[in-house]
Amino acid sequence: MNQCTAVALLPPPDHLFALSFPGHRPEAGHVLCELGDGHDERHAAMLWDEGGRPGSAVWIRWKGSGTATLTPLPWCPALDPRNEACELFAAHPSPHSWHITDPTDDAITEHLTHQHPDLFPEFSDRDRDSDQDGS
Template sequence: MNQCTALALLPPPDRLIALAPPGHRPETGHVLCELGTDHDGHHAALLWDEGGRPGSAVWIRWQGSGPARLTQLPWCPARNPRNGTDEACELFAAHPSAHSWDITDPTHTAITHHLTHQHPHLFPQFRDGSGED
């Protein structure tokens, strides 16, 4: 499943603007929703994690062009049963889409596809046809 392509523009916080040197106002940034395309309701993007403690991940949530809000959310407890690495889901608990290991960033896939053909020596895992081409 592809990753949602919704984005939110985030103006810098007022306290950061107040600390900026004259003439060097921080720029507005953007975040891309990290959920799968099948989600409904609010979009979500991880901003930072304060050490992996329960509830220490700070996410931004938004819906449509409405205001975005910061919220601390616990990590999803799910582990990927299909591989032997005990990979944890990289989304928040009770997220409204597939787990992170089932979500593909279409931009990343397109770039990898292009680079694989331009520089095959950098992608030996795809030479035998077992990976994406």
Template sequence: MNQCTAVALLPPPDHLLALAAPGHSPEAGYVLCELGEEHDDQHAAMLWDEGGRPGSAVWVRWKGSGLARLTPLPWCPALDPRNEACELFAGHPSAHSWGITDPTDEAITQALVRQRPHLFPEYRDEEGS
């Protein structure tokens, strides 16, 4: 499943604006939804994790072009067959992170595999080299 392509403009927090030097205000930045396509109308992107404790990951959630809000969410407890954890929050809609493909990242990887196959041994069998 491809990654959702929704983006949101996230303004800098008020406390950061208050600490900024006069004339040097931080700018807003864009966040990209990390969920798989065809999820519910709440988009999500992880901003930071404060140590892996339950509820320690801070996510930004938004709906359509509406206002984004920050919220702490616990990590998804699911593990893949290699015992690697899902990189999304508990109760997330759509597929687990290992089933979501960023199409841009995949296109870049495939171009690099063709140019420098020796750097990507995990792709050798798939590419027939």
């Protein structure tokens, strides 16, 4: 499943304006939803994690072009067959993170694999195998 393409503009918190140097105002930044495409109407992106403790990850949640809220959420407890944790919050509305692919990241990786096969041997081997099969 592809990653959701919703984007939100996150203005800097007010306290950053007070801490900024004159002439160097903080700028708003964009966040991209990390959930799978077709999830419920609330989008989510993780902003930071305070060390992996329960509820230590701070997520931004937003709906449409409405107001975004910062929310501490616990990590999803699910593990994949390789014993790797889901990278989303508990009770997230989409499939687990290992089922979500970022098409932009995939396209960049494919391009770089062809440009620099020595940097991506795991992908280069797969491409050689498919070339030999005629696919």
